[in-house]
Every structure is written in C-alpha cells, then in structure tokens.
Amino acid sequence: MAKKVLIAEDEKVLSKIVANKLKRNDIEVIQAFDGEEAIEKVKKEKPDLMLLDLIMPVKNGFEVLKALKDLGLTKKIKIIVTSNLGQQADKDKAKKLGASDYLIKSEVPVDKLVKIVLDRIK
C-alpha cells in the first residue's frame, strides 16, 4: 500500500516543492494550509506521516500536536516538525508532544528532508 503523507505547511511554494518530490517517490500526498485544516485532514485521511510546520494560521503546529495528542492520534502517525525557528525550547516541546523529528527548513536541503521522510515512513 502506498504511504500517505500529510504536509501541513502554510507556504504554498514550500508545500508544493515537497509534495512534488514525494509524489515522484510514489507517496500519496495530502496538503493542509492551516492548523485546523491539518487536524481535519489527519482525522479524515489518517496519513502515515505528517510534516508539520509550526508557524501556521488559525492553529499553529503546537496546537495541532496537542489536539492530535488529545485525540490520541499521535501514536499512529509519525510527525516530523518543520520550522524556521531553532529554539531549543521549541525542539524539546515538540519532542515532548510526540514529534519524532524537528527539522529547520532553511538548514535542510529538500533532498535530505525527503530522505528523512522516506526513512521514517518505513
């Protein structure tokens, strides 16, 4: 079965680039452009992995994480948090809330990002 990845990212360009790359790697991609949409789509699509941006309108990444945790959905989904912020406090917080990875977008080449995704999704 094809793996499903949910990309929760408000920057359309970034979401597009990653989505295209993942698609080229035979991954089914679902895109959400704000926190609420992200939660809805998780509930609905039940992806295997979620790329979660922290800075999003309506609900931010942490709020999404908490909501999913409360819904008990974080166990089944691998969550990779992406951000352009690098605070250690955020990293710890994300990890505590169930994220498996915390990547800083501007530091990570898109290849590597996709590689990590593919890796985690196995």
Place this chain on the structure above:
Amino acid sequence: MFKNLKLKTKLLLFFPVLFLLSFAVVGAVAFINFSRLSDDNILKSDFESVEVRRQQIETFLTDRKGDILLISQLDSLQRLINDSEEEARIITQRSLQQDFLALAKSRQIYDQIRYLDETGQEIVRVDTEGNNSYVVASPQLQNKKDRYYFTDTIKLQSGQLFVSSLDLNIENGEIEIPYQPMLRYSTPVFDNSGTLRGLVIINVQAGYFLKKIHTENQGSLHLLINQDGYYLYHPQPDKTWGFMLETDEGVFKDFPHLADQIISQGKGFLFDEQTQNYVSFATLNLNNIYNKTNILSDNSDDYWIVISLKSKADIIDNYITSTLYEFIAIIIIVFIIVIVIVLTIVRSITKRFNSLQKGIKIIKQGNFDYRLVVDRHDELGEISRDFNDMSIAIQESRSGIDKKVHQQTKDIKQKQKTLEQQQKAVLNVLEDVEDERDKVSIERDKVDAILQSIGDGVFVVDIDLKIIMANQVTADISGYTKEELKGQKYSKFLKFVFEKDNKINDKFVKGAIATGKIKEMANHTLLINRDGDKIPVADSAAPLKDKNGNVIGCVVVFRDVSEERAVDRMKTEFVSLASHQLRTPLTAMRWSIEEIVGGELGKDDSKEYLHDTLEAVIRLSRLVNSLLNISRLETGRININPQPTDLVDLVGDVLKTHAEAAKRQGVALRFNKPKTDLKKIKIDPTLVREVLANLIDNAIKYSRVDKEKRIVKVKMYREGEDIITCVMDNGIGIPKKQQPRIFEKFFRADNASKRQAEGNGLGLYVIFMISKASGGKLWFKSSKEGTSFYFSLPLAGSKKFKGEKGLAGHENK
C-alpha cells in the same frame, strides 16, 4: 492720770460710779419730791393758787365797777337826761346806743347794757348774744320798775353802786337755760338839777370769771361759794346754784364741820382730819371791793369764798405718779448718758486698736522703722511698746542677716563668674561639636538626597545583614515602608529568590561581605514583594569598608527589570519573527533551485520553480526594505521632504498603479473625489504614496472573495483642518478581538490568514509610523460588511525633517 489707768481699772470703776451716780440722782429727786410733800408746803402752794384766783376775781369785779361808773358819766347819757327836746333826745339816744354798743363790743362780757329812766322803762338797751352785740329796738324795751335791782338802785345816791348777787338769769320768769350766771351792776343817774333820772345797769356774764376758778390739777378741788355757803362754782355743775335750783347742795352739806370755820376765818388753810383733805380758802369781801357803805341787801352778796380742797390720798397718788414720771425721765437720761459714755469709750478704745492694727500691719509689711504711738500706760499702751521693742529686735537681727546675706551674695557672685567662664568654655566646645554634627548631617542629607534621587533601589545592611538604611525606591518596589525596613534583617522583607526554583538568593549580599568585592545579582533573580508578586530584579551588592578596610556592611543596588525583560522579550520575539519571515522565502528559493539543479524536474516545472524563486527574492527584498524602514522610522532618521502636492492626483496615480492587479483579482476600483477643489498641500509624496499604496493594496487583497461585486472605494474629503482619505473594502472585516493589534509588527488577523505568502505583516505598522511622522493620523473602522481605513493629513502640511535616509525601496524613485 485718769488716762494712764489700766483699761480694766477703768472698766471696773466705770460701772459702780455710774450706778452710784444714778442712785444719787434718783435719790435726790425722790428726796426733793418727798420734801414737797410736807403739809406746810402743800398747803402753802395750795393757798397761793387760791389767793391768786381771789385776786383775779377781785380785779375783775373792780373793773366792772369802773365800767358802770364810766357809763353813768357818759356824755351822751348826760345829754340824754338833760335834754328835754324830743328831737334832740332821739339823737342823743342814738348816740348813747352807740356808746353802749361800743362798750359791749369792747368788753364782750355784758349780756345787757341798759339805761332805765326813773319810771323803770328801758330807754336804751344793748344786748350781746355770743359775739353779737346789738341795740335792742324800742318795741322790745321793757319796763323793769318792779325788779329788785331797780327798786334797790334808785334808793342810792349818786356814785353809789348796786351789785346784785351772783345768780342765774331769769327770762320771762323762768331760769334761762342754758344757765347764765349773772351779776348786775347798776348806779343811779341824776340830771343837772340833781333829780333822779333813772339808772344805768350792766349785766355781767359771770361765767367769764367763774371758769377761772377751775383747776386742772387732778388732786384738787376748787370751789366758789357765796356767803350762804351755796356753790357758785363746783366742778360738778349740779351742785351749783343750790339757792336758785332749790337743791340742798352747798358746802354746809359736804363739809359741815368746816363751813363755820372757813366762813369765820375768812382766809387761810387747814387740814381736815375727818376727810383727810387739805383745805385752803380766801374770802372776797364784796362790800369792801365795791366800797359800799350801804345796808346789807338781800339782793347783794356780801362775800364770796374761794376754796381749794386736796385729798391727801390724791396728793400721795400725785406724788407717786409725778415721781414715777421723773424717775423714768431720769432713767432715760441716765441711759442715754451711759450709752454716750460707753460709745465714746468704745470708740476711743476701737480707735486705739485700729491704729495699733494699722501700725502692726505696716510693720508686718516689713517696715521695721515704724514705731507705734505709745500714748498711754494702759494695756494697749503696753502692747504698743512691746511691738516697738519687737520691731527693734527684728531690725537688729535683720541687719545682722543682711550683712551675712551680703557677704554670701558676694561669694556666690564670685562663684557664678567662675561657672560662667566654665560654661563659656563648654559652650565653645559644644558649638564645635554642633558644627561638626551639622557638617555630618549635611553630608548625610546629601547622601540621602542622592540615594533618593537614584532611580534604583538602594539599601545598606550591616555585618549582621540588618538594614541600616533603605531608599524610597526600595520601599516602593518591595511594598514596605522605609520605617518598616529599618533595623530588620533584610531577608525578612526583601526576599530575593532564583526564578527557576524560588529558592532564596542571598549569594550576592553574603558574597560581597565575605569577599569584600562587588557581587552581581544572578540573572533571573526575583524579588517577592509585600503582595507576593514576583518582580524581576537585577544589579549588585558592594561591600562597605571602614577606614582600615574592614568590611562593616554592604550596599545593595537593584532595579525592577520587568520592563527591560519585556522589551528584551519583544525584541527576541521580533527577531524570531523577522528571521522566520526571512527564512521562509530563503527556504523557498533554496529548495526551488535545489530541485532545478537536481535535474529531476521537467522544463515546465523548472520554469515554474524559477518563477517561484523570483517571487521569493522579491518578497525577501520587500521584507528587508520594510525592516529597514521600521528601523529608520523608529529611530527618527527618515527624511521628510514636504512639497506642494495635489493629493487627488497622487491618489489617482496610486490607483492607476494598482489597476492591473485589481483587474486581475476582479476588484473594481472607485475614487470619490472631493466636492470642492483642494489646494496643493505640503506633504512628502513618497511617504504619502507608500501609505496610500499599502491601504489600497490591502483593500484589494481583502475585499470579499465570495461576493459578486468586489469593490474598493477611495474617498477624499476635507474635515476641519485636515484632508481625510478613506479606503474602503467590502471584505469580511477584522475580528473585533484582534482589532486592537492591527498595527502591531508581524500581526496577522484571521481574516488575512489565507494570504500568508503575500505581505509580511509589517505594512500597517510602517504606514502607521509614516502617518505619525507626516503629522497625520491613521485609523480604521471594521465590521462584517468591510473595513474602512482613514488616513488624515493636516492642511498645514508635514514638517520638514532632515533625517538620514528616505524610505527603503524607493531609492531609485
């Protein structure tokens, strides 16, 4: 000598003497009165009063004799008698009447004065009733030839007198009532030829002399009797006139044994044993008085006797009474005398006492030179003398004391001088101390002032960590008063704790004292104030050293860094947000190019990705410009070049610029130009354009997507001293809760959520700052129907400002 007797002697003498005198006087009086009581004296005085009366009566009778003889000699009478002519007679008659009347009026005692002719006919008659004398008219004249007095008188010779007996007048045959005792004198009258021509007669009211017999003397009885012993006068009227009234009253009845003796003796006095009466009497021998030589007539009295009777008992009563009166009088007089004497004595004594008292008072007041008057040798005199002696003694002792006092005063004065000198020395020292203290105080005040004026909290502890002094800022931050803090161990009220574990942080204080070096307060130190609030504080503790370099305490300086922290936090946040905003397009650029370079993309995709990259670059540079502008605006380095600008044209221009974008998005642009022409206003067009462009851009972006008509309206109008440009969209409006934050840096309200990629959240903040710098205002109104932004500019224009740079992103314009 009398004066020098003692008072008590005087008093002792006084009363006996007084009594003796009184008795003597009383005795004398009694004696005098008593001696008056001897029979002879009584009788003598009594007889004298009798004799006096007798004399009076005799005089009276003699006078009457005179009168009748006078009348008989009257000229008018003579003429009357001698004139034979009728007409002349009438005149002379009248003349005689007048004479009679005159006499009657003069004497007032004649009941009648009459002339009777030889026939006994009354020719002239003057009657007197009471005070009224009048001539009796002819018709009333009577004939009296049968009366005894007529018959008796005509027998007489010329110059001879007939005097009737004293009896009661008979009128018309009856005794006249009231009784009129009457005495008649008459004498015959003869004419020139010696013929008897009648008589003249006067009726004397005997009552006139009878009443003189009466005595007021209570003890005596005065009587008048005639030769027959009948009472002519008696105090009891019904005993009188016995012979007329035919009573048997008379002296022969009352004193039968005396009657003979009295009558025979004629005059004298005796004591009647029988009746215990003193009797005095005197006889009036009428014949002798009238010089009668004729026969004793029945119609005349021969003699009368005046009698006085005094009962012994009455006399004694009299004596006692009069003595009593005299006695009382004496007592009163003596009493008055005694009072006067006593008062005089008392006054004299009182006077002397008073003067003594005055003198003593003077001495009491301290005048020991004063000497009391010693005028007598009695007790008061002795007291005065003693007082004087006392004064002298006091004076002497006083002068002795004075000398001593004088000497001691000298000593004291000397000592006082010494003390004063010492005092001066001490004062000098004190002054110096005061000066030093003042200096210290001034220095302390300086320090205090400095400490108070420092904006930070400063407090000083001693080596035992007790607060010696704390400034007002310390008090304000901690919530305790300076007074409460003073003297307490600082950690009691000033609780410094570590932020992360709330454990007490006293390292800096203890450290400063222990090491003698300044110790910084650890980061994230909090001060828990009185209300329990945690206040972030910072600074340090420095040791206080004495002259020798020993640590004697510690000065702590701290300040409330909450604001600093907040500002730091905001800066950090801003930087975070800014760097995030910067990184996003960078990431887009990088990944796009990575993919392009990676070779997995087709031609079309590559071109697309290149476009994305370009957009990202543009976005990035816009962001950088915004950041630069913010920096320049916040630090006031923006150039403001006001130029006369037509705002209408400017707005039109901006709209034109956005026309294509609007068309692309299906938004209609409307411009309601102002009604009246606006003059050019002096504003910086670059700055204003930025504002307008931003507003219009937003309006286009946020106008309603789902509605058919997407309209952006621009209005411009004048209001007061400003021109207002209003940019309206008909979007969904800004949520009310987020409206206050619209102008915040990086703030995105929910209605903008979908448009993240466009704009950077700094636009409104930038134009807000620009509006302010231009002298205008920026505000908005928003509802579910849309949002309207208002941008006002003053007609007066913007102030020119020479900053350093213009707006970033407009350098090439």
